[in-house]
Amino acid sequence: MTHPADQNVPHMDLADFRRHGHQIIDWIADYLEGVQDRPVNSIVQPGEIAGMLPSSMPENGESFESILSDLDRVIMPGLTHWQSPNWFAYFPANASPTSILADVVSSGLGVQGMLWATSPACTEVETRVLDWLADFLGLGDRFLSTGTGGGVIQDTASSAAVCTMLAARDRATSGTQQGLSGHAPSLRAYTSNQAHSSIEKAAGIIGIGRDNLRLIEVDDQYAMCPAALRAAIEEDLAAGHQPFYVSATIGTTASGAFDPLPEILEICRAYGLWFHVDAAMFGTAACCEEFRWIQAGCQEADSYTMNPHKWMLVNFDCNCLWVADRAALIESLSILPEYLRNQATNSGAVIDYRDWQIPLGRRFRSLKLWFVLRQYGVIGIQNMVREHAALTRDLVTWIEEDECFEILAPAPVTLVCFAHRDGDERTQAILDAANASGKVSLSHARLKDRLVIRFSIGQWRTQRSHVESAWKLIQSFSDA
Numbered sequence: 001m002t003h004p005a006d007q008n009v010p011h012m013d014l015a016d017f018r019r020h021g022h023q024i025i026d027w028i029a030d031y032l033e034g035v036q037d038r039p040v041n042s043i044v045q046p047g048e049i050a051g052m053l054p055s056s057m058p059e060n061g062e063s064f065e066s067i068l069s070d071l072d073r074v075i076m077p078g079l080t081h082w083q084s085p086n087w088f089a090y091f092p093a094n095a096s097p098t099s100i101l102a103d104v105v106s107s108g109l110g111v112q113g114m115l116w117a118t119s120p121a122c123t124e125v126e127t128r129v130l131d132w133l134a135d136f137l138g139l140g141d142r143f144l145s146t147g148t149g150g151g152v153i154q155d156t157a158s159s160a161a162v163c164t165m166l167a168a169r170d171r172a173t174s175g176t177q178q179g180l181s182g183h184a185p186s187l188r189a190y191t192s193n194q195a196h197s198s199i200e201k202a203a204g205i206i207g208i209g210r211d212n213l214r215l216i217e218v219d220d221q222y223a224m225c226p227a228a229l230r231a232a233i234e235e236d237l238a239a240g241h242q243p244f245y246v247s248a249t250i251g252t253t254a255s256g257a258f259d260p261l262p263e264i265l266e267i268c269r270a271y272g273l274w275f276h277v278d279a280a281m282f283g284t285a286a287c288c289e290e291f292r293w294i295q296a297g298c299q300e301a302d303s304y305t306m307n308p309h310k311w312m313l314v315n316f317d318c319n320c321l322w323v324a325d326r327a328a329l330i331e332s333l334s335i336l337p338e339y340l341r342n343q344a345t346n347s348g349a350v351i352d353y354r355d356w357q358i359p360l361g362r363r364f365r366s367l368k369l370w371f372v373l374r375q376y377g378v379i380g381i382q383n384m385v386r387e388h389a390a391l392t393r394d395l396v397t398w399i400e401e402d403e404c405f406e407i408l409a410p411a412p413v414t415l416v417c418f419a420h421r422d423g424d425e426r427t428q429a430i431l432d433a434a435n436a437s438g439k440v441s442l443s444h445a446r447l448k449d450r451l452v453i454r455f456s457i458g459q460w461r462t463q464r465s466h467v468e469s470a471w472k473l474i475q476s477f478s479d480a
């Protein structure tokens with residue numbers, strides 16, 4: 001069944017595809033086998049990788065072998081190894097082997113699932129798997145596709161913020177067709193001053209202006225103060241503005257703080273505001289009974305989002321967004337040019353996910369979520385969360401036992417923020433030395449105007465020995 005290579009167009013024939021495919025999987029397996037011995041952070045200088053690339057594309061096609069060999073020569077030196085078990089920076093971006101293979105299948109099928117009709121399985125797997133996940137995370141019935149809600153895969157939590165804020169904007173004004181034109185009062189959105197920057201970006205994108213997002217102050221645990229939220233809303237109403245949207249965070253990016261959802265929910269209800277919950281990283285923890293408390297109240301929100309592409313073993317990109325009222329989202333995002341009309345859409349019996357997102361086209365991303373949820377199962381994912389949480393408790397104990405350091409935020413799940421007691425300069429020196437050693441990757445945050453080292457546990461291959469070595473390394477620099 002192989003196609004003869006065209007004389008003029010050098011398509012890869014299927015025999016070569018098969019051979020190179022095996023080569024590529026072997027190459028990836030070798031990479032994952034050895035990644036823990038590589039320096040975690042790339043140390044190349046700006047322009048160094050570009051300097052190894054020719055300034056124009058090749059005139060005649062090159063052999064696949066020569067491309068493959070340049071992966072090692074050109075690409076590898078310029079990589080920071082997110083799949084290293086010594087990865088403790090930012091949050092994880094777990095690419096489990098299962099998800100890698102599922103993504104290969106998705107690429108191999110090459111389907112475009114913009115409409116139900118353009119590949120029914122692409123839509124129906126997504127709907128079902130997001131219902132599974134809503135159940136697994138305890139999101140409650142309102143977000144299920146069997147009622148008025150439903151879930152959709154977006155590229156990132158940033159897109160989820162834009163889509164929900166847009167739907168909320170249209171609900172609060174005269175709607176999609178008019179948008180903000182002729183709308184007199186300023187629309188006001190609210191989130192805590194610890195919220196992710198994507199909320200601010202969304203405010204700019206949907207046209208209300210970034211200054212109309214108010215950053216609400218937090219308590220000493222970095223969680224939003226409901227009283228301050230209420231006061232800001234009252235102040236805005238008195239000034240003639242129009243409050244419309246609140247985003248609360250389950251696990252802030254800097255320190256992993258949990259906003260008090262029940263109190264915020266009550267305020268949203270009292271003023272009729274759209275309530276969005278951003279659980280990008282720590283939503284995954286809610287699959288375990290003992291961590292359910294972190295999002296108590298999210299079941300009554302208008303929208304909820306989390307990223308399987310962070311902790312939940314699905315390679316980037318895969319964000320899940322659930323809405324309680326899908327009609328509101330679709331109202332803002334649907335568009336139906338003549339060339340997309342089809343019987344299934346007209347019948348109203350199917351979901352067309354292009355109406356739930358910004359782009360038209362979409363690939364078969366639910367495949368990798370489906371593979372991962374099946375291969376790990378409920379128990380497998382819970383076990384991973386529990387292992388990482390246990391490692392975090394160990395790390396907290398070790399830090400507490402060392403009088404040179406102090407922990408500056410609660411660390412109930414898998415993120416520990418700590419600093420040297422001597423102050424920022426000392427903390428910075430330790431962080432720089434640790435990152436320059438090649439043995440770990442750590443990042444930082446500022447909390448109450450102090451520099452802290454963020455030690456985020458959650459890389460899928462991280463074991464106790466990796467956390468222990470990383471901590472000893474940090475201690476060795478503090479003794480220096």
Ligand SMILES: *Cc1c(COP(=O)(O)O)cnc(C)c1O
Pocket residue numbers: 091155156157158159196198249251252253278279280281307319
């Ligand atoms: C990581 C993160 C985001 C942004 O995630 P993307 O999917 O990259 O847009 C948003 N909110 C929180 C709380 C995060 O931790």
